[in-house]
Amino acid sequence: xxxxxxxxxxxxxxxxxxxxxxAGLSLIYGVMRIVNLAHGTLYALGAYVSAWxxxxxxxTAVSGQIGLAGLFLILPIGAIxxxxxxxxIEPTLLRPLYKRPEEYHLLVTFGLLMIxxxxxxxxxxxxxxxxxxxMDTMGSFPIGGLIYPRYNILVIAVGLLAAIGLxxxxxxxxxGVILRATSQDxxxxxxxGINVGRVYVQAFAIGCFMAGLGGAVVVPAQAxxxxxxxxxxxxxxxxxxxxxxxxxxxxxxxxxxxxLVRTAGIQFFAEIELAVLYLIATIVLIVRPTGxxxxx
Amino acid sequence: xxxxxxxxxxxxxxxxxxxxxxxxLGFLPRLxxxxxxxxLTYGLAMxxxxxxxxLLLGYTGLLSFGHSAYFGAGxxxxxxxxxxxxxxSMELCILGGxxxxxxxxxxxxxxxxRHTRIFFGILTLALSQVLWSLAYKFFWITGGTDxxxxxxxxxxxxxxxxxxxxxxSYQRFVHNYYYYVLAIFVISTFIMWVIVHxxxxxALQAIRDNEVRAGFIGIPVRRYRxxxxxxxGAFTGLAGILWVPLNGxxxxxxxxxxxxxxxxxxxVLGGFRTFTGPIVGAVVFxxxxxxxxxxxxxxxxxxxxxxxxxxxxxPTGISGTLARVWAKIAGRNS
Numbered sequence: 001x002x003x004x005x006x007x008x009x010x011x012x013x014x015x016x017x018x019x020x021x022x023a024g025l026s027l028i029y030g031v032m033r034i035v036n037l038a039h040g041t042l043y044a045l046g047a048y049v050s051a052w053x054x055x056x057x058x059x060t061a062v063s064g065q066i067g068l069a070g071l072f073l074i075l076p077i078g079a080i081x082x083x084x085x086x087x088x089i090e091p092t093l094l095r096p097l098y099k100r101p102e103e104y105h106l107l108v109t110f111g112l113l114m115i116x117x118x119x120x121x122x123x124x125x126x127x128x129x130x131x132x133x134x135m136d137t138m139g140s141f142p143i144g145g146l147i148y149p150r151y152n153i154l155v156i157a158v159g160l161l162a163a164i165g166l167x168x169x170x171x172x173x174x175x176g177v178i179l180r181a182t183s184q185d186x187x188x189x190x191x192x193g194i195n196v197g198r199v200y201v202q203a204f205a206i207g208c209f210m211a212g213l214g215g216a217v218v219v220p221a222q223a224x225x226x227x228x229x230x231x232x233x234x235x236x237x238x239x240x241x242x243x244x245x246x247x248x249x250x251x252x253x254x255x256x257x258x259x260l261v262r263t264a265g266i267q268f269f270a271e272i273e274l275a276v277l278y279l280i281a282t283i284v285l286i287v288r289p290t291g292x293x294x295x296x
Numbered sequence: 297x298x299x300x301x302x303x304x305x306x307x308x309x310x311x312x313x314x315x316x317x318x319x320x321l322g323f324l325p326r327l328x329x330x331x332x333x334x335x336l337t338y339g340l341a342m343x344x345x346x347x348x349x350x351l352l353l354g355y356t357g358l359l360s361f362g363h364s365a366y367f368g369a370g371x372x373x374x375x376x377x378x379x380x381x382x383x384x385s386m387e388l389c390i391l392g393g394x395x396x397x398x399x400x401x402x403x404x405x406x407x408x409x410r411h412t413r414i415f416f417g418i419l420t421l422a423l424s425q426v427l428w429s430l431a432y433k434f435f436w437i438t439g440g441t442d443x444x445x446x447x448x449x450x451x452x453x454x455x456x457x458x459x460x461x462x463x464x465s466y467q468r469f470v471h472n473y474y475y476y477v478l479a480i481f482v483i484s485t486f487i488m489w490v491i492v493h494x495x496x497x498x499a500l501q502a503i504r505d506n507e508v509r510a511g512f513i514g515i516p517v518r519r520y521r522x523x524x525x526x527x528x529g530a531f532t533g534l535a536g537i538l539w540v541p542l543n544g545x546x547x548x549x550x551x552x553x554x555x556x557x558x559x560x561x562x563x564v565l566g567g568f569r570t571f572t573g574p575i576v577g578a579v580v581f582x583x584x585x586x587x588x589x590x591x592x593x594x595x596x597x598x599x600x601x602x603x604x605x606x607x608x609x610x611p612t613g614i615s616g617t618l619a620r621v622w623a624k625i626a627g628r629n630s
Contacts, residue, residue: 035414037557096608102414103359107564108607110557114600122594230554234425241418274429278422282407285419289411 002144007263013152015259016159017218021232022239022251023166024210030246031183031203034094034105038112040233042082042208045116046215047224048124050078054131054220068137075131075216082212083205090204095197113230121226128223135220155217162213163252170248179203183246241281244294253292321478330470334542335586337474339579340481341538346563346574347488348531353560354568355492356524357504361417362404362424363532363559368551369393369400370533372431375444375546384452386476386541393537394530400427401529402522409521412507421553428551443547446540448473469541477538484531485575491527492571500524532559558585561603567613576614 025039036042053074093112097104138154140147170176182189182199190196214232215224239258243250258277265273284291325333345367352358373396374389383389404423411419431438438444448469452459453476460469491497502510503517511517540546549555558581565584566577584602588595610617 035418093604093608100611103353104607104611106359106361106417107560108604110560111600111603111607113554113557114596114603116600118594118597118600122597230552234421234553237418237422241422245414271433272430274433275426278426278429281422282419282426285415285422286407286410289415 002146005143006146006148007267009148009152009156011256011259011263012156012159013221013259014262015255016156016162017214018235018239018259019159019252019255020162020210020214020217022236022243022255023162023248024207024214025236026240026243026246026248026251027166027210028204028207029240031179032094032098032200033102034109035102035245036207037106037109037233038116039109039207039211040231040236041113041116041120041229042085043211043215043232043236044224044229045085045120046078046082046212047219047228048078048120048129048215049081049212050075050216051129051131051219051224052124053077055129055133068134071131071134071137075134075220076213078216078219079209079212082215083209086208087201087205089208090201091197094204095200117226117229124224126226128225129219130223131220132223133220149221151220155221158213158217162210163248166210166248175202235277238277238281240291242284242291244291247291247293250291250293318482322475325471325474330467333470333474335582336579337470337477337542338539339582340477341535341542342559342562342582343535343575343578344481344484344538345532345535345559346566346578347485348528348535349559350563350568350574351488351492351500351524351528351531353563354570354573355497355504356500356521358409358412358521358525359417359560360408360420360528361553361556361560362420362422363529364551364553364555365404365420365424365427366397366401366529366532367536367539367555367559368424368427368431368546368548369529370397370536371540371546371550372438372444373397374537374540375446378446378450379444384450385455386451386453387455389451389540390534390537394533397533397536398526398530401526401533405522405525405529409518409525421556424551424556425553428548428553431548431551438548441548443545445545448541448544451541473541480534480538484534488531489571496520496523561599564603565606565613567615567617569612570615570619573613573615580614 021039021043025036028034028036028039054071089112093108094105097108135149135151138150140149142148170179178189178194178199179202181192182194182196182203186196189199235258239251239254241254242257243252243254257280261277261280262273265276269276288294321336324336345363348366349360349363352360370393373393377383377389377392383392404420407423408416408419432440434440435442449460449465453472458472460466492500499510499515499520502513502515503520507517536550539550562577562581563574564577565581566575567573585595585599588598592598606613612620
């Protein structure tokens with residue numbers, strides 16, 4: 001029973017991180033119909049920036065003075081940096097391509113992936129970076145006869161808050177209305193006086209922020225390593241394919257399904273754990289191409 | 297326009313271009329050092345992969361992001377039959393590898409052609425990752441990340457008439473294998489040329505340009521796409537088969553999706569709107585990557601920049617740009 005609860009908590013932890021990545025990917029697709037192949041790499045870059053800020057020379061030097069709360073203030077730097085990067089990428093690389101076929105979108109984001117992967121190596125080197133200080137300071141609590149890190153519970157909470165916040169933002173605010181209108185009919189939105197170019201930058205930056213936030217929250221628990229982005233992208237793809245590209249609820253449900261299957265897989269069928277995930281995505285695409293919650 | 301097998305001047309012009317290139321390719325190993333010969337052999341093998349890939353992208357209008365699956369299926373089948381069945385003849389390897397690839401491509405294609413556009417891309421990608429994860433995890437069969445070693449010295453060419461035992465075998469292998477790959481490359485290019493200029497090829501282009509109208513005039517759209525998918529996979533698989541003795545090692549990297557991205561990259565580099573584009577792109581990409589890897593640790597950064605600039609500035613690729621420049625010069629002269 002204890003093992004079961006711990007595995008369930010692990011699954012929710014994965015789900016929270018995956019949701020952050022997949023929701024950003026889905027939002028960007030929903031608004032501008034671009035499948036961003038560099039999205040996983042943006043997540044990895046967010047992880048590196050946060051780990052560098054918290055666990056690097058700067059974070060270690062100041063951690064004595066600012067304590068745990070201070071470290072938590074530094075941690076989201078990764079997310080903010082990635083949002084800023086996104087605000088640069090959209091107008092320079094993506095905007096000229098909206099009128100071209102979607103093959104070019106995939107190609108340019110694949111090129112971006114290659115560039116960013118090596119930028120990470122250039123900036124942060126090949127050794128894994130971690131912000132483990134936060135997780136160590138927070139300690140753990142007992143479950144049954146075992147202990148579980150408190151930090152993981154916090155990540156689950158962040159995932160939930162992000163889901164609620166994003167839902168509120170999209171369905172309950174003025175900007176959300178503009179965002180949905182632009183996503184449904186770009187030309188009509190422009191005709192109604194909406195500055196579509198600005199909405200696109202904002203949507204892309206928000207999507208990137210989510211990816212960066214995913215990286216930032218994961219890095220106290222797991223070190224940032226090279227190649228983590230390429231792997232994360234494929235899992236995020238599986239999530240959005242199951243849930244439906246462009247759907248927020250879909251990203252949440254998809255992230256839960258993928259995490260539960262993965263956790264069960266590691267426990268019971270480790271060899272085919274990944275294959276099962278891809279097969280689930282394939283079956284969903286055949287039976288219901290728009291995913292469980294997709295409309296278009 | 298690359299359309300129609302026109303008679304007369306067009307065929308003559310075609311021969312005027314291809315014959316000198318073939319003669320040059322035939323004499324090249326005598327002019328350059330063995331390392332360059334190996335590089336070119338890699339380039340020719342990848343050119344077959346890109347040609348196959350472009351039957352889908354350029355002629356059928358489907359962007360696959362999972363062609364690593366067929367390259368890997370060919371390569372792994374060869375590795376299995378050499379290791380487990382002790383086969384030595386390269387021709388048997390090609391036959392076995394092609395059967396393996398066609399089976400995989402027929403199964404995956406049957407699923408994938410139900411969709412087009414972005415969903416087709418994601419589906420091909422997801423399925424290729426199934427193969428990757430199996431190759432990666434079932435290490436007692438596939439060797440995991442260590443891969444499977446296939447020594448060139450064990451193989452024989454042309455039904456055993458050429459073997460690579462004894463001293464100086466590597467030089468002989470490099471020399472002979474170059475001509476072997478060149479011959480297969482020429483045959484493959486010819487077959488692909490015939491396919492895209494056949495009524496079947498024309499039907500594929502009709503499907504690419506307008507799926508609905510193609511259906512109206514009686515083309516079985518989905519079945520044609522499936523056949524194109526299988527042919528495309530078989531060509532890419534053949535490239536994977538030829539690649540194995542060159543590389544000497546089959547690892548899951550060739551099944552991982554960034555490798556599919558490389559196949560897309562080389563095709564776009566050369567230009568997917570022309571028949572020769574993928575060939576040019578594959579050979580150029582191979583040199584580009586080799587020199588980028590040799591000159592800097594950050595070769596991905598370099599290649600990524602090339603790709604982004606290419607998409608932004610030269611979307612028609614090397615062939616398309618050259619053709620445009622050529623047309624301008626020709627237009628000025630006449």
